[in-house]
Amino acid sequence: MxxxxxxxxxxxxxxxxxxxxxxxxxxxxxxxxxxxxxxxxxxxxxxxxxxxxxxxxxxxxxxxxxxxxxxxxxxxxxxxxxxxxxxxxxxxxxxxxxxxxxxxxxxxxxxxxxxxxxxxxxxxxxxxxxxxxxxxxxDATPTKRGAWLKDHQKVEGQERSYSVKVGRVGSSGALVDVIIFEFDAEGRLMSRTEAERADVDARGLWHLKTVRRTVWNPGAPAGPSPVGEVVVSEQQLDQLDWQSSLHAGVIAAAVLPAMSMSTLELYRYTAHLSAQEQSAQAHNIQFxxxxxxxxxxxxxxxxxxxxxxxxxxxxxxxxxxxxxxxxxxxxxxxxxxxxxxxxxxxxxxxxxxxxxxxxxxxxxxxxxxxxxxxx
Known part of the structure; x- marks a missing residue:
């Protein structure tokens, strides 16, 4: 034989x-x-x-x-x-x-x-x-692939939802042109955070660099705001850390075309989409x-x-x-x-x-x- x-x-x-x-x-x-x-x-x-x-x-x-x-x-x-x-x-x-x-x-x-x-x-x-x-x-930023991601967290016992835009990924793997929108449980915009770049570790901690942050009604209690009493606060920060459930693997999967993802990256990304109640049919089929x-x-x-x-x-x-x-x-x-x-x-x-x-x-x-x- x-x-x-x-x-x-x-x-x-x-x-x-x-x-x-x-x-x-x-x-x-x-x-x-x-x-x-x-x-x-x-x-x-x-x-x-x-x-x-x-x-x-x-x-x-x-x-x-x-x-x-x-x-x-x-x-x-x-x-x-x-x-x-x-x-x-x-x-x-x-x-x-x-x-x-x-x-x-x-x-x-x-x-x-x-x-x-x-x-x-x-x-x-x-x-x-x-x-x-x-x-x-x-060109220092070769990868022009961007993505929108969603996240949900509890901050001081209150529900918060986030819409995160990643403009592109630089050659070093850092995220470039990051924008984070924060909403309360009623869907009202609470803050907008812009960063020129961000590094994300495996635990989901985002290290934002060169940050511009706009907050509406800072410190206001939950519930509808009185008419005509909108307070806007703006900050310029060199660095800001933001804890998220969006870890490096999910982000890498989001900015990559589905065909170039590994099996594990596709699995993580489809699990994230399902957890955030987003449509995952295309990525599930690809997985x-x-x-x-x-x-x-x-x-x-x-x-x-x-x-x-x-x-x-x-x-x-x-x-x-x-x-x-x-x-x-x-x-x-x-x-x-x-x-x-x-x-x-x-x-x-x-x-x-x-x-x-x-x-x-x-x-x-x-x-x-x-x-x-x-x-």
């Missing part, structure tokens, strides 16, 4: 690596052309454009790797079928269940690799790419898609296995590879369409994320069972 495992794994892994390299080379060329045009406008050379294009490769790898697994596995298994090697393996005792078990182990390794790249490598490279792009263009995405490698390997049971005269490898590409594209298309439909129809997020994988896995098992029994 070790010899069979070595033969299958060597052929499949080699084909998957070649297909992944081909995809990455193609997308690197496209990104390089885009970055070259962008960098030329600010007088930066082609070497730095190539570096920025390279920083995008982990993200492309994460998105394309399941398709590379499908195409690579089809190439390897179709080649074994065409040379009758797989037929000899079946005659030697490689039954359908054992073949599935062998490929499932390999798919598990592919799934772990997909998870690690998508959750740790790709987000880090994307942020470093933003920082490099900012340094090349001499479950992110959680299930590595398991697409199992689906792709299952889709490729029936090609090993097709005889060489049933069509050349090129036809099978073309069929594999169409299967991979249709899977990705259905995955994206299901996400949009789930958002529009307000379907259960985990069902939306799991349905394409379960559907294609069922189709692959049906085709595999039919080929084993009748071919």
């Amino acid at each position: 070790k010899t069979v495992r070595r033969l299958l794994y060597k052929d499949i892994v080699g084909s998957v690596v070649l297909v992944a390299l081909a995809f990455l080379s193609l997308f690197f060329f496209f990104d390089f052309v885009d970055e070259l045009d962008r960098m030329a406008r600010i007088g930066v050379g082609g070497g730095k454009a190539a570096l920025l294009a390279a920083m995008e490769l982990p993200g492309h790898f994460y998105e394309l790797f399941p398709i590379a697994v499908l195409i690579g596995a089809i190439i390897a298994l179709a080649r074994l079928a065409q040379s009758s090697e797989f037929t000899i393996l079946r005659t030697g005792g490689l039954g359908p269940a054992r073949a599935l078990a062998l490929l499932a182990s390999l798919a598990a390794a592919f799934a772990v690799l997909t998870f690690v790249v998508g959750d740790y490598v790709a987000p880090q490279f994307e942020r470093e790419g933003d920082n490099l792009r900012a340094s090349f263009s001499h 479950w898609r992110k959680a299930f995405y590595p398991f697409a490698c199992f689906v792709m390997v299952a889709l490729a296995l029936p090609f090993a049971y097709l005889h060489g005269r049933s069509g050349g490898i090129s036809i099978k590879v073309f069929g594999g590409i169409m299967l991979g594209i249709s899977f990705m298309l259905l995955n994206n369409v299901a996400g949009h439909l789930g958002l529009l129809k307000n379907w259960t997020p985990w069902v939306v994320a799991a349905t394409p994988s379960l559907l294609y896995f069922g189709l692959s098992m049906a085709a595999f069972t039919w080929l084993v029994r009748y071919r």
Whole structure:
């Protein structure tokens, strides 16, 4: 069995690596052309454009790797079928269940690799790419992504709600152009705090710098204010600490695009949105898609296995590879369409994320069972 495992794994892994390299080379060329045009406008050379294009490769790898697994596995298994090697393996005792078990182990390794790249490598490279792009263009605040957040607290036994605007995130990770609106339990505006920048620790303590604070009716008791007796107090502070339930992880998730968040960041952010009674459907769907995405490698390997049971005269490898590409594209298309439909129809997020994988896995098992029994 070790010899069979070595033969299958060597052929499949080699084909998957070649297909992944081909995809990455193609997308690197496209990104390089885009970055070259962008960098030329600010007088930066082609070497730095190539570096920025390279920083995008982990993200492309994460998105394309399941398709590379499908195409690579089809190439390897179709080649074994065409040379009758797989037929000899079946005659030697490689039954359908054992073949599935062998490929499932390999798919598990592919799934772990997909998870690690998508959750740790790709987000880090994307942020470093933003920082490099900012340094090349001499812009201290490269990330222009902003966000609105909500928070609820009890201050001296009274309910307070906060609407927080984060303008952008600087290259050092500090929050820039922060505005905090404070409201009482009746929804009346109590204060407005502006800060040029803020650093947030893991406990949710905001260290605001260069602060301008406006307070309406400071020290006034709860309840409606008398007509015509509005008092406004303004302060200029070098530093102000503000305790909040919005910790660094939630803020990082809020200012990042949903596609570039890690699974844990998405989970934290969706939990925060639900706790603040905000709509979390889009991020819930994205969370479950992110959680299930590595398991697409199992689906792709299952889709490729029936090609090993097709005889060489049933069509050349090129036809099978073309069929594999169409299967991979249709899977990705259905995955994206299901996400949009789930958002529009307000379907259960985990069902939306799991349905394409379960559907294609069922189709692959049906085709595999039919080929084993009748071919």
